[in-house]
Amino acid sequence: MEVAMVRVRYAPSPTGHIHVGNARTAIFNYLYARHEGGTFIMRLDDTDLERSTEENIDSMLADIRWLGLDWDEGFLKGGTLGPYRETERKPLYDAYIQQLLDEDKAYRCFCTKDELEAERGKAEAEHRIYRYGGACAHLSAEQVAKNVAEGKPYAIRLRIPQEDVVVHDLIRGDVQFKTEEFDDFVIARQNGIPIYNFATVIDDALMHITHIIRAEEHLSNTPRQIFIYRALSFEVPQFAHVSLILAPDHSKLSKRHGAVSVGEYRLEGYLPEALINYLVLLGWSPKDDREFFTVDELVTEFSLEGVGKSGAVFDKKKLTWMNHMYLGRKDAADILTILKEDFAEQYAATFGGLREDKTLAAIDLTKGNAQVLPDLFRLARNIVQLDVVITDEKSQEVINSPEAKQVLQYLLEHFDAIPFGQGDDAMSSWVEDLRNQIPLPAKKLYSPIRVALFGSKDGPQIVKLFLMLEPSSIRERLQKALAL
RNA sequence: GCCCUCGUAGUCUAAUGGUCAGGACACGGCCCUUUCAAGGCUGCGAUAGGAGUCCGAUUCUCCUCGAGGGCACCA
Known part of the structure; x- marks a missing residue:
């Protein structure tokens, strides 16, 4: 006896961007189809002529493609059982x-x-x-x-x-x-x-x-x-x-709760792989403690038995945490591609005209501190721009302290001793040795340097900053900070 | 109003008719580290309530309560 081939469908009403609840339904259908070796069909429930505009269809499809949910049959793809739009x-x-x-x-x-x-x-x-x-x-x-x-x-x-x-x-x-x-x-x-x-x-x-x-x-x-x-x-x-995805107050998720559509999360700088991973965990779980899954892993692991019955509250904090983790692990080159495409304006403002290897290095240095993609502009700007902008009050206080003057003064006086171009190890030991040169607690010693070079007391390792920035730029930054 | 579904910490969830009900986010502490992040350890914190079955129930049954959904010539 032949086993019937699994055929599932996603049939959205194209009324604009896809709601995260709808997106999760699409993801479940997609994963089930792929897991079972079945067919995933896309059909348009476009009988609501008022709202089913071409523009809305486009933004809906853009969301689906962004999530990477490719369908095998249906709208725009064809098949023997069409047409795939209800209006037809x-x-x-x-x-x-x-x-x-x-x-x-x-x-x-x-x-x-x-x-x-x-x-x-x-x-x-x-x-x-x-x-x-x-x-x-x-x-x-x-x-x-x-x-x-x-x-x-x-x-x-x-x-x-x-x-x-x-x-x-x-x-x-x-x-x-x-x-x-x-x-x-x-x-x-x-x-x-x-x-x-x-x-x-x-x-x-x-x-x-x-x-x-x-x-x-x-x-x-x-x-x-x-x-x-x-x-x-x-x-x-x-x-x-x-079951449904709920707002924090257990009501229906709507605009007044913030972003509700896939398109909005894209604009806010979330990665599709993070959104999918988070959404899938809302209602589905493997039977163990794992939390991070690639789409391929989800395809092998997904089953309807693992889908729960109760409604799930959408927790943006956890999504953001997950996005942060994904960003930290993502290749700088891949991140750069997204920044250019989805954040062209900010990209031009921050990295425009810069040598690409510089940009990549700056992204690589700061991606571990970013929660959403646009954070990168704020974090990397002080690496690639000539002037350093101090990011917050605490950092301002640090640079204003008498210890800061002492440290910066020392560095400028002994600037020639900084082992530029002699490799990571040499720089590392030099930074290490600073503690012997300047009798200050580590915190007092290093945070002014970071503020001077990076604009914030928190961020990349001092060693990396010295390795990454041009010596001339470092000298300038130290001088400017001292003059504050 | 009627019908349906659901009910483990603030949130997402795991598990079991019998070990300290496990993990994650968030929050607090400690360690690591030149800081943050990451990582490690740790703390706070849950079986909605009440009956019943049972030697024993969070797990099975019933009731109550709560939440959500549906009852259209909407989708």
């Missing part, structure tokens, strides 16, 4: 709606909005659960024909069988729903456009999606979707509902 699939929806009508599994509902509202209001007043009363459920063929002939507008409702439904969820187990919770719901509006639950089922079924991995908010709608699968004799796929 209307004829398919129409055909299946017609089929349901022909088989009397669905019917035309001529009720007006007012009538339905009255019905709903009455139910509420009587404290009953509102369900569609079924006024149009059993109209005679003649009556229907007459209404249609008269041009009465109608929606299409699906007949719901009197049976309980169980959703077999790969993350949550069996979830039971009672038949009385459902009424004959609308699958196509008066204007003929199908509602989301219908379109998505047709799309998923026709594209032979085997596993639907999506956010928990869809769990309650899954029974309705299952009714549609059954009515059309489609095979019901496997479901996996992932």
Whole structure:
């Protein structure tokens, strides 16, 4: 027997940049597909014409590409089961709606909005659960024909069988729903456009999606979707509902909580590998203590069994910490490429016109102290620019101290003794030996030097600064600092 | 209101019907180091509450509470 190939999809509504919650869903789908050797499909749920602009589609795709989630089939990629935009699939929806009508599994509902509202209001007043009363459920063929002939507008409702439904969820187990919770719901509006639950089922079924991995908010709608699968004799796929990502106050993550989209994190200077790593850990865990994973490692390790059930609060501090770790380990050359592309303006302002090896060295020297990419401009500027800007008050105090004068004075007087060009070891021992030359505690001795050369009492090792900077530049910096 | 889901420290999480409930972020201390970061050690800190089953429950059952989601001719 042939094992069915895993096919999963990511079906965003292109309304702009991708929300981190959506991004995590995309990542889970991607990882599952890759882990199973399956197919990852990209479909556009672009029926919201107002918001689904080309511009929004572009920024959404930019986010996906930035994360590195390449898809095998679908929008812009093609495939045999397209089209892959919902707006181009209307004829398919129409055909299946017609089929349901022909088989009397669905019917035309001529009720007006007012009538339905009255019905709903009455139910509420009587404290009953509102369900569609079924006024149009059993109209005679003649009556229907007459209404249609008269041009009465109608929606299409699906007949719901009197049976309980169980959703077999790969993350949550069996979830039971009672038949009385459902009424004959609308699958196509008066204007003929199908509602989301219908379109998505047709799309998923026709594209032979085997596993639907999506956010928990869809769990309650899954029974309705299952009714549609059954009515059309489609095979019901496997479901996996992932819990939501929450704001620190446990509310929905929104703009008022700061950055919420992938695009914003990119602009703030986060690395895609750090974002992915962090996002994956929100809801998924290996069964051990490991926390750092490359995408390749995630592909081998990922499983739906490892996905948790409870909602997760988005903790930017931990993301930032993780980004910091990734930055410290990343090649300076790779960092430089990103700075040039994503932070062109700041790059030009800080490193413009500079020899690239100088820039690389400065980045290499300071990347371990950066939390997000733009930090590098602040940190590296004092290395590559002629004038040193003192970064904070504490550092200012250090350079103003009498000990600082003493140290800087000494260095200038013995400038010729500094072993420039004689290698790391020589410089190292010279820096070491300073402690014998100047009778000061290490802290008092070294921090003024760092402030003079780097603008901050914290940062690179003194030895590295002496090795990295031009001797003439060092002399100048010492003089300037002394003159302060 | 009805339905569904979830509930381990401030946050992300691991584990177990029976060892000190483990790791990470954050926070505090110590070590290392010329500083910060990194690294090492360490401290603070959790099984929402109540019943029940059991020799024993954080784990199984029920109730309560809390949080989130869904109930549309939105997606």
